[in-house]
Amino acid sequence: MYLIMVYDINKERVAKVLKIARKYLTWIQNSVLEGEITEAKFLKLKYELRKVIKEDEDSIVFYIFTTKLYTSREIMGKEKGKEEIII
């Protein structure tokens, strides 16, 4: 499935969240990551995040797509990050 992760985290913990998210997804811009992920890896990601965030202060939103087929993506201004397999 395809996942977009958006977060709003207290600055004390934000670096930790980014570090975890980067293992699974591609950084797009500040507080936004996206990428292909399996169900199992998604569970693993959530498990890792739950250990570092404070539930009453931090917030993470996941947009989940079973397929990328019916989505389109538009960018205004500079593209800061994207998923690349050929570097």
Place this chain on the structure above:
Amino acid sequence: MKRAIYIFSDGELKRKQNTLYFESSSGDKKYIPIENTGEIHLFGEVSINKKLLIFLSQEGILLHFYNYYGFYEGSYYPREHYNSGALILKQSEFYLDNDKRFRLAKKFVKGAILNMIKVLEYYNLRGEDLGREIKNIEEIYESLENFSSIEEIMALEGNVKDIYYRSFNKIIKKENFYYTGRERRPPRDKLNALISYGNSLLYSYVLSEIYKTHLDPRIGFLHATNFRRFSLNLDVSEIFKPIIVDRLIFKLVNKGMIQERHFMDEMGGIFLNENGKKIFVEEMDNKLRATIKHRKLGRHVSYRTLIRMELYKIEKHLISDEEYEPFVMWW
């Protein structure tokens, strides 16, 4: 499914923040999600350190190295994580027993030839007049039963390949890509360059899939096991070359995606240049992830999975569970 990463830029690949990090010599910095990476193909000049190799071992990620011309040079094959002494013994037994080895080797040749016929039949149906070539190959295929040594069937496969490659001239729409003869070291024309590059890539994909099974890549059956390289991946690649590489070449050439300007002339040979390689690799990656509806399983599987299923079938053959029958395209 885990992705393959292809690095053409020069730079340094390292472990950083528990994930992969690539910094190119031009200053681009990039994190690569480790959990979503299955293998890395290195085409550029990339520095790596031990810390990275250990990290890749822990994650079971293979590193494939290609030289300046894009040819496969070797792999970092991490410590086996699916280790089975019993299966290695079986694999060796099937190699050492002439009859058993020959029976398996013949299956690979059979699969390769049948898939070549399938590719030609597809274009024959589209009016390319390949009837005579198909008939020739079929006749040689019939005679396969009369041979009893690996050298003989390899020679026979060589004959089939020659007829097969010659018929490419009826399929390929661009005259400057015509086949004149198979030349490997180095490839002397554009078609040979494409075939060599595609096969090179396929060998490493099959090797990556072997890593996910209990099989030992060093013990092949058709290609003799020797002291320096993997050979099981070469055996299995034979079956998939027509299905994956050759069909991809027709697409790239006929649609004009690969053109004259994507080649370079060096060291007395013709090779794909960097842009050409990138186009090829991207399409090859798409191809491997493309799915087909599997007849037996009744669900969609990717070409990459198809390769892995082939390996499982070989495992089953070795433990005498089920006679191995090579994959033959049914469409």
